[in-house]
Amino acid sequence: MSDISYLKRLFQAYYQEKQNNFPQVSSFNLREFGFIPWEKKVFMKRHMKFENSRELNDYILRDTPRHLYSSGSLYLVPDAREMENKNYQGCDLIIDIDVDHFYTPCKEKHDLWYCKECGAEGTGMPEKCPECKKSKLSKLNWVCDECLNIAKNEIKKLVYNFLIPDFGISEKDMRIAFSGHRGYHLKVESEELRKLNSDERREIVDYLTGDNISFDLLGLIDKSGVIHGLLKESLGWSQKIMSRVEEILHKPKTEIEKILLDENQFSFKQNYATSFLNYKDDFLELITKAERNVWAIEGFGLIMWKRFLKEIVKQVGVELDEPVSIDIHRLIRYPGSLHGKTGFKVQEISLKELKDFNPLDEANEKLDPIVFTSKKNLTLKLEITENAIPMTKIKGVEYGPYSKGEIIDVPHHIAIFLLCKEVAKTI
Numbered sequence: 001m002s003d004i005s006y007l008k009r010l011f012q013a014y015y016q017e018k019q020n021n022f023p024q025v026s027s028f029n030l031r032e033f034g035f036i037p038w039e040k041k042v043f044m045k046r047h048m049k050f051e052n053s054r055e056l057n058d059y060i061l062r063d064t065p066r067h068l069y070s071s072g073s074l075y076l077v078p079d080a081r082e083m084e085n086k087n088y089q090g091c092d093l094i095i096d097i098d099v100d101h102f103y104t105p106c107k108e109k110h111d112l113w114y115c116k117e118c119g120a121e122g123t124g125m126p127e128k129c130p131e132c133k134k135s136k137l138s139k140l141n142w143v144c145d146e147c148l149n150i151a152k153n154e155i156k157k158l159v160y161n162f163l164i165p166d167f168g169i170s171e172k173d174m175r176i177a178f179s180g181h182r183g184y185h186l187k188v189e190s191e192e193l194r195k196l197n198s199d200e201r202r203e204i205v206d207y208l209t210g211d212n213i214s215f216d217l218l219g220l221i222d223k224s225g226v227i228h229g230l231l232k233e234s235l236g237w238s239q240k241i242m243s244r245v246e247e248i249l250h251k252p253k254t255e256i257e258k259i260l261l262d263e264n265q266f267s268f269k270q271n272y273a274t275s276f277l278n279y280k281d282d283f284l285e286l287i288t289k290a291e292r293n294v295w296a297i298e299g300f301g302l303i304m305w306k307r308f309l310k311e312i313v314k315q316v317g318v319e320l321d322e323p324v325s326i327d328i329h330r331l332i333r334y335p336g337s338l339h340g341k342t343g344f345k346v347q348e349i350s351l352k353e354l355k356d357f358n359p360l361d362e363a364n365e366k367l368d369p370i371v372f373t374s375k376k377n378l379t380l381k382l383e384i385t386e387n388a389i390p391m392t393k394i395k396g397v398e399y400g401p402y403s404k405g406e407i408i409d410v411p412h413h414i415a416i417f418l419l420c421k422e423v424a425k426t427i
Helices: 003-021 053-062 145-163 196-210 239-251 253-261 270-278 280-287 302-316 322-326 413-418
Strands: 032-037 043-050 068-073 074-075 088-091 095-097 111-117 121-124 139-140 175-178 183-188 222-223 226-228 330-332 347-351 381-386 391-396 398-400 407-411 425-427
Touching: 003 413, 003 425, 032 139, 043 381, 068 074, 095 196, 095 322, 145 175, 145 183, 145 196, 183 330, 196 322, 226 398, 239 253, 239 280, 239 302, 253 270, 270 280, 391 413, 407 413, 413 425
Parallel strands: none
Antiparallel strands: 032 043, 032 068, 068 330, 074 088, 095 183, 111 121, 111 139, 175 183, 175 347, 222 226, 381 407, 381 425, 391 398
16 A cells, blocks of 8 residues: 555544534535645645535545645635636635744754755755755755744734734634644634725735834934934834834843844844944833933934834734735635644634644643544654654654654654655655
């Protein structure tokens, strides 16, 4: 039996076991469904509808997919082949937070790349080969507690810093789920938001990320060489920015200097960092006063202050996959389904559960997305097929790193993960 056939049978067995309590999304019969099969020659089957979860389960058991999706949109005719014939009724606001799309420090340890042009290799997420400057890179994206925790913090930031205080969205309208791989998605099921078109959704995305923000409108101006800054007392983005500035200024000087010099953050030259630190205490005292601010730091003109504030905005804003939120015809992973690149479950969680949720080592069995853990401690023997595989820590146990050709004997759930990632084969 091929590895693909083996995985497909495992997925099928999982769906067979869960068929009587498989989740059913709201407005079920108005949503379009899509499937990515195991056969690589077919990218996606979509434009499908089901009247109820029983019909969906029958399909899954008959033609078990590698990935399962449903639409954020509601249609009167969800199985129409052309979008204009689906009779669109509105779309939930979908926000996808995936560390694939932004930098995390842990990628310098576990995301690997290999240049097909010159043979160079390394870690991190470069767009081009640092050696030959070509873009023919083979990349291996991995997952760890650190990057998943960063993604979780982005969801918490989204909810508590933006959706609830700025948009007045109720917790009961939010659906949060671990994606089964490197992130989370949040769906807002609100009649008000369902009416928004793509341009209006773009405005929401810009607000959440801070893209296109105008510091001039927030109060940053140069009057005859005197810089007047933002006020914390102003609501919205001004308050968010100044709260973050104040938070940084309360850190020890050594830590502030490290942040300012970090090329993945402010990327200041040493002279600007030194000047900022020299005026740190005065600046902190100034911005905590409820009056018009005059920002006076030697060497900092309007351009430098805008550069400083752009990084603050980046830290305050939400790191999200923008096209997902703007596209009113986007499909999203179905809750309870399995992610074909890991074998992990797409796990729905409440806001209360989110705080302690740890997808790679979850204590609550009902929320645990790692579904192929063997109760009999079964192991599988594999051969590594990828050039290199980083260390993997799952259920508190470390596995690897491994090299191509290495023969390993690992627990069942680790074997399924490696097979789904297509970095190993059974022997």
